Ligand SMILES: Nc1ncnc2c1ncn2[C@@H]1O[C@H](COP(=O)(O)OP(=O)(O)O)[C@@H](O)[C@H]1O
């Protein structure tokens with residue numbers, strides 16, 4: 001195992017720590033105060049000499065407890081109500097933990113809509129940068145009370161991955177209730193083995209990951225691995241480890257070989273390409289022929305209307321669309337140069353024919369290379 005990655009983690013200046021519901025609650029889903037105190041000490045330690053951003057789950061679980069409900073509600077308004085009640089308790093806990101060393105925290109609640117539009121994405125970035133500059137620890141969560149369905153990130157692993165990209169962190173630490181990524185779900189398989197380092201996220205690796213083994217967690221290991229895959233592409237190392245063991249965060253940030261380290265990948269995406277690939281939710285699909293797939297994936301070319309077989313969805317110019325091959329596999333995401341109605345008319349045609357069919361022409365490309373991220 002290479003130690004360079006661990007050394008880089010030890011040297012990290014800007015760190016995003018994601019704290020899952022499982023790391024904050026006990027087996028019955030109640031807030032574990034004694035445990036949180038230990039975690040708070042670890043976070044304070046981590047914030048010394050580093051720029052720290054926290055992405056914290058727990059609002060719904062704390063709301064369930066505060067409202068005295070027997071279980072986590074399954075309906076959306078029930079979850080929204082719990083999140084509203086629990087979020088203020090959650091912040092109170094962080095205020096107290098960081099207040100011990102007179103450190104300031106700031107509540108930042110995001111919805112997916114806040115990063116869908118490039119201008120709003122940059123607004124989020126600028127606000128976070130200013131907070132960090134001022135020595136404040138942003139404590140970020142999804143705005144569960146107002147975000148439903150298509151507005152949702154859905155789980156905080158995805159949100160934390162996005163935040164790590166937005167603030168250009170050196171490391172993303174994901175604190176859960178397991179020591180890291182195992183060869184199988186350790187709750188179910190006693191022979192499961194911890195993987196200390198992952199150099200590339202392959203489909204086989206994703207297959208190791210099950211959903212959440214608990215009643216309170218949301219994404220399980222799969223969303224954590226996907227988040228790791230996304231951030232490592234951006235040059236951000238990712239570590240998954242247990243938040244249930246006091247001192248784990250310190251060990252990780254001291255470069256000790258605990259948890260699972262996801263190493264950065266060789267090729268890096270630009271911030272804009274990462275935004276296209278990961279921050280956007282597609283509004284439509286362009287099903288393309290094998291030649292067009294080859295041109296986009298292998299030759300790194302634009303998608304021309306001639307390669308489009310079928311257009312699905314309702315989207316405008318500049319909206320995100322998925323590029324899908326004839327087997328149904330999504331292989332790229334980009335911003336469409338035309339709306340769906342226009343693309344339906346020019347699909348399969350040569351660029352030279354666009355003007356005679358539409359009566360005008362914006363670009364020769366349906367999705368320009370500069371607006372296209374291969375996944
Ligand atoms: N291959 C695996 N390695 C480790 N944990 C796994 C794996 N597959 C599934 N899991 C489950 O993922 C859970 C952690 O995810 P989750 O419950 O969403 O927690 P969190 O609240 O920290 O996000 C673990 O408790 C474990 O049961």
Ligand SMILES: N[C@@H](CCC(=O)OP(=O)(O)O)C(=O)O
Nearest residue numbers: 021057058059060155156218
């Ligand atoms: N935003 C939600 C948590 C969503 C989530 O992903 O939870 P988890 O899998 O515990 O990190 C909350 O605060 O309850």
